[in-house]
Amino acid sequence: MKIIIDAMGGDNAPQEIVKGAAMALSQDRELKVVLTGDEAKIKAALAGLAYDPARLEIVHCTEVITNDDAPTLAIRQKKDSSLVVALKMLKEDADAAGFVSAGSTGAVLTGALLRVGRIRGISRPAVCPALPTAKGGKVLIIDAGANAECKPVNLCHFALMGTAYARAMGVKEPRVGLVTNGTEEHKGDPLHQESYHLLKSLQGIRFVGNVEGRDIMSGDIDVAVCDGFSGNIALKTAEGTALAVMSVIKQNIKASFAAKLGYALFMRGAFKKIKKVLDYSKYGGAVLLGIEKPVVKAHGSSKAESVCAAVLQVRDAAQSGLVGSIKEMLSGVDLEIGADA
Amino acid sequence: MKIIIDAMGGDNAPQEIVKGAAMALSQDRELKVVLTGDEAKIKAALAGLAYDPARLEIVHCTEVITNDDAPTLAIRQKKDSSLVVALKMLKEDADAAGFVSAGSTGAVLTGALLRVGRIRGISRPAVCPALPTAKGGKVLIIDAGANAECKPVNLCHFALMGTAYARAMGVKEPRVGLVTNGTEEHKGDPLHQESYHLLKSLQGIRFVGNVEGRDIMSGDIDVAVCDGFSGNIALKTAEGTALAVMSVIKQNIKASFAAKLGYALFMRGAFKKIKKVLDYSKYGGAVLLGIEKPVVKAHGSSKAESVCAAVLQVRDAAQSGLVGSIKEMLSGVDLEIGADA
Numbered sequence: 255m256k257i258i259i260d261a262m263g264g265d266n267a268p269q270e271i272v273k274g275a276a277m278a279l280s281q282d283r284e285l286k287v288v289l290t291g292d293e294a295k296i297k298a299a300l301a302g303l304a305y306d307p308a309r310l311e312i313v314h315c316t317e318v319i320t321n322d323d324a325p326t327l328a329i330r331q332k333k334d335s336s337l338v339v340a341l342k343m344l345k346e347d348a349d350a351a352g353f354v355s356a357g358s359t360g361a362v363l364t365g366a367l368l369r370v371g372r373i374r375g376i377s378r379p380a381v382c383p384a385l386p387t388a389k390g391g392k393v394l395i396i397d398a399g400a401n402a403e404c405k406p407v408n409l410c411h412f413a414l415m416g417t418a419y420a421r422a423m424g425v426k427e428p429r430v431g432l433v434t435n436g437t438e439e440h441k442g443d444p445l446h447q448e449s450y451h452l453l454k455s456l457q458g459i460r461f462v463g464n465v466e467g468r469d470i471m472s473g474d475i476d477v478a479v480c481d482g483f484s485g486n487i488a489l490k491t492a493e494g495t496a497l498a499v500m501s502v503i504k505q506n507i508k509a510s511f512a513a514k515l516g517y518a519l520f521m522r523g524a525f526k527k528i529k530k531v532l533d534y535s536k537y538g539g540a541v542l543l544g545i546e547k548p549v550v551k552a553h554g555s556s557k558a559e560s561v562c563a564a565v566l567q568v569r570d571a572a573q574s575g576l577v578g579s580i581k582e583m584l585s586g587v588d589l590e591i592g593a594d595a
Numbered sequence: 596m597k598i599i600i601d602a603m604g605g606d607n608a609p610q611e612i613v614k615g616a617a618m619a620l621s622q623d624r625e626l627k628v629v630l631t632g633d634e635a636k637i638k639a640a641l642a643g644l645a646y647d648p649a650r651l652e653i654v655h656c657t658e659v660i661t662n663d664d665a666p667t668l669a670i671r672q673k674k675d676s677s678l679v680v681a682l683k684m685l686k687e688d689a690d691a692a693g694f695v696s697a698g699s700t701g702a703v704l705t706g707a708l709l710r711v712g713r714i715r716g717i718s719r720p721a722v723c724p725a726l727p728t729a730k731g732g733k734v735l736i737i738d739a740g741a742n743a744e745c746k747p748v749n750l751c752h753f754a755l756m757g758t759a760y761a762r763a764m765g766v767k768e769p770r771v772g773l774v775t776n777g778t779e780e781h782k783g784d785p786l787h788q789e790s791y792h793l794l795k796s797l798q799g800i801r802f803v804g805n806v807e808g809r810d811i812m813s814g815d816i817d818v819a820v821c822d823g824f825s826g827n828i829a830l831k832t833a834e835g836t837a838l839a840v841m842s843v844i845k846q847n848i849k850a851s852f853a854a855k856l857g858y859a860l861f862m863r864g865a866f867k868k869i870k871k872v873l874d875y876s877k878y879g880g881a882v883l884l885g886i887e888k889p890v891v892k893a894h895g896s897s898k899a900e901s902v903c904a905a906v907l908q909v910r911d912a913a914q915s916g917l918v919g920s921i922k923e924m925l926s927g928v929d930l931e932i933g934a935d936a
Contacts, residue, residue, distance in 0.1 A: 388839035390846065399776050402784045435740050435827035443743045443824055467831030471839035483784055484825040486776035490808030491829045495836035498729035498812040502872050503844075505731065506865045513865035520857025524847045531843050 255284060255572060256349045257565055261291035261299075262318045262336035263357020265555050268292070271356060272299035274561025278569075279305050281562065285569060288343065288350070290315050291336040315339045321554075325360035329368055337361055341369035344547055352548035352568035354539070356556045363400050366545045373577065375584045378408045379544030380482065381551065382419060385492055386531050389473025394420055396479060398540060399486035409449040409479055410456055414583045415543040416477035417459045422574035428476035431465035433488060438464065445481060453479070458583050467491075496532045538567035543580065548572050596625055596913060597690045598906055602632035602640075603659045603677035604698020606896050609633070612697060613640035615902025619910075620646050622903065626910060629684065629691070631656050632677040656680045662895075666701035670709055678702055682710035685888050693889035693909035695880070697897045704741050707886045714918065716925045719749045720885030721823065722892065723760060726833055727872050730814025735761055737820060739881060740827035750790040750820055751797055755924045756884040757818035758800045763915035769817035772806030774829060779805065786822060794820070799924050808832075837873045879908035884921065889913050 259275050261268045268291055275287045286309045289296050293314035300310075317335035319328045332338060337357055344353045353370075355362045363381070372379055380397035387393050396416040401408060413430050420428035432450055434442035439450060441464055453461045462475060467488055470478045480488060507513040517525070538560065539552035548571035552564040600616050602609040609632055616628045627650045630637050634655035641651075658676035660669045673679060678698055685694045694711075696703045704722070713720055721738035728734050737757040742749060754771050761769035773791055775783035780791060782805055794802045803816060808829055811819045821829060848854040858866070879901065880893035889912040893905040 386839070386843065388842040390843075402776055402782070433828060435743055435824050441743070446824075466835075467828040467833075468835030468838070470832055471835050473839075480828075483776050483787075484828045487774060487808040487821075487825045488828050488832045491811055491832040492808075492836045494807075494809030494812050495833045496840050497809070498727070499837050499840045499873060501729040502727065502731075503869050506869045506872070507862070510865045510868075512861040516857040516861025519861075520853040521848070521862070524851045524854035527851075528844050528847045531847070532840060 255351045255569055256286040256288065256347070257568055258288045258290065258340045258344055258350050258353045259565065260336045260340050260353070260355035260357055261289040261296050263355040263362070264552065266557060267356065268295050269299045270556065270558045271561050272296055273303060273558035274556070275310070275565060276300070276303045276305040277558055277562035278565035279309055281566065282569065285309065285565075286311070287565065288313055288340075290340040290343070291318070292316075313339060313343070319358060319361045321358045323358065323361060325358065325364040328361055329365045337365050338369065341365045345370045350547070351572035352550070354550045354552055354561070354564045354568050356539075356552040356554055356561065359399070359551055362549065362551050363542060366542055366549045370549070371546045373544050373546055373580055373584070376411050376415070376544035376580075378404065378411065379542055380412050380415065381540045382416060382543050383489060383540035385471055385489070387471050387473035391473055392423070393470060393473075393475060394477045395470065395485055395489050396477065396543065397482040397485050398480070398489045399482050400542070401482035403483070404445065404481040406445060406448040406452050409481065410452050411544065413453055413456060413459050413461070413477065413479045414587065415580050416479060418579040418583050419541060419543060419571070419576060420476045422571060422576045422579065425476050427460050429462045429474070430459050430477040430479060431462050431469060431475040433467065433470065433478050433480045433484065434464045435466070436464065437466060456587060458586050500529070500532070538563040541567070541571060546577060548576055596692045596910055597627040597629065597688070598909055599629045599631065599681045599685055599691050599694045600906065601677045601681050601694070601696035601698055602630040602637050604696040604703070605893065607898060608697065609636050610640045611897065611899045612902050613637055614644060614899035615897070616651070616906060617641070617644045617646040618899055618903035619906035620650055622907065623910065626650065626906075627652070628906065629654055629681075631681040631684070632659070633657075654680060654684070660698060660702045662699045664699065664702060666699065666705040669702055670706045678706050679710065682706045686711045691888070692913035693891070695891045695893055695902070695905045695909050697880075697893040697895055697902065697905075700740070700892055703890065703892050704883060707883055707890045711890070712887045714885050714887055714921055714925070717752050717756070717885035717921075719745065719752065720883055721753050721756065722881045723757060723884050724830060724881035726812055726830070728812050728814035732814055733764070734811060734814075734816060735818045736811065736826055736830050737818065737884065738823040738826050739821070739830045740823050741883070742823035744824070745786065745822040747786060747790040747793050750786075750822065751793050752885065754794055754797060754800050754802070754818065754820045755928065756921050757820060759920040759924050760882060760884060760912070760917060761817045763912060763917045763920065766817050768801050770803045770815070771800050771818040771820060772803050772810060772816040774808065774811065774819050774821045774825065775805045776807070777805065778807060797928060799927050841870070841873070879904040882908070882912060887918060889917055
């Protein structure tokens, strides 16, 4: 399986991206990677790393798209950028199974839309990250920020795509909740009220009704359907709260001599594990669902470990036949909902 | 100072409400409380409690509004309910300085609007709870759920009222952030884009620009302005995440013998403190801002300690002259924004 990696995207590119790619190669002997970017810099980053050169290809490009670039303009103009070259290859090379970038979210999304294309019937592809739950599992948030404005039909597509992805991750009958400001049927603004009624009768998903923000990480749902605006706020509030809680814990441990001693003697290991569970960037990135081939947007601050996780994540998505499953789900639903908005 | 308390609202009414009222009386010798509700039940709950009977009045009512009642209908029809009787007294008794209820949020909000009235110039009162921050302070979220649909002028009012309340809580120049799906100026849907521009030129507030969900609890802002829909999702996601994080920590401590021992020997005390900091219901409730007198909605699951905190919170709001400060701030801003929407 061949995965393309944007070697120049992200805060720690190309060093950590290249290192992550090499890590992924050593973890999966069937894997091939293509790194797009500045060849000299990629080769410098590869120096000293142990990897199988037969399974690593470099495609040289002269440009880089940064967070300061306006996404649409950059995708159209920077034709020799590591992102655009990678996406062109993803579209044209039948062997290319998926793509990973830690670069600008806007540019990755716009580029995937313009250069790879949407799945027929999906008007709005969505960003779909996973968060840990209180019960030790994972929950998908879809859409976590691709679409600040949505229509009810988009939320139905999010529910279908989230269900397909949760299944690909091994959840047999994913429970889908609509995130609103209350659990009652009439809650929310007109967008969410109408979406509730469409979701209730949507075939192919297991809709459990409206849920609140506090239910997202409870472990009681597998897919949290959101409009991209409030989904982004939910995702980032969860991220910020986890950081704030850990910071409050640290402060209180530091402030107590006994707790400090207990931590040093007994708890360091447990806390390392806790941090790993809570740091969602550690297990890869957010999948863009609704694109013709799997694309994973890794966190901008990704280090090698996260890049490696993102590469394995996009491999898993490709291997599970995710795009095919989404198409199959779409073909099973009412035309009115399955059609473009 | 006289505070009215709905003795029948909340999951633990009237026992814990009455107990909380007695606690508040013992903590403030200047305080008087009026309990509205079933006199026999209130008296039964008072039995055995130490309190000054000269500062506690019971006003008997025969009805109770529950979470199952439709708010507007209940406020109009259940005229002898503990909530409606309390609100009538709050409006008519010049000595009544504020009101606390742990009952249905919808009923408390609707009742306050219909029976006590809005501050002139505020078209949409808002719910304003405080959350702990990573830096040990507090942050206000406004609106946390009163208005699922908002206009830009409402968000400006939220910014003004939040600023007034943060000042009343001792923050000299409260930093106000607009919660959107990114920090750039153009982020968000049209509501938030337009609100950004209004807030930028709004007199009397210290607007620091757009913030993301992860910034809410960072300690870098004092007032998080939200539309009521996404504000509710942010608040409840924060609540749920804090619970999920604590649960992950518990699981990991239990799973490790060393960590379990360290916890038992050294860390129990620190964790009790941590839980207290994180449990926002412990320090009172959410103030309804934009009502002619201070109203605090305590958490439905409030125990005596939280009820006591909510009573002292509404006392503080009244003593600080919060309603007057909001009126003053409104008189200082452009008519276009200060006027009813």
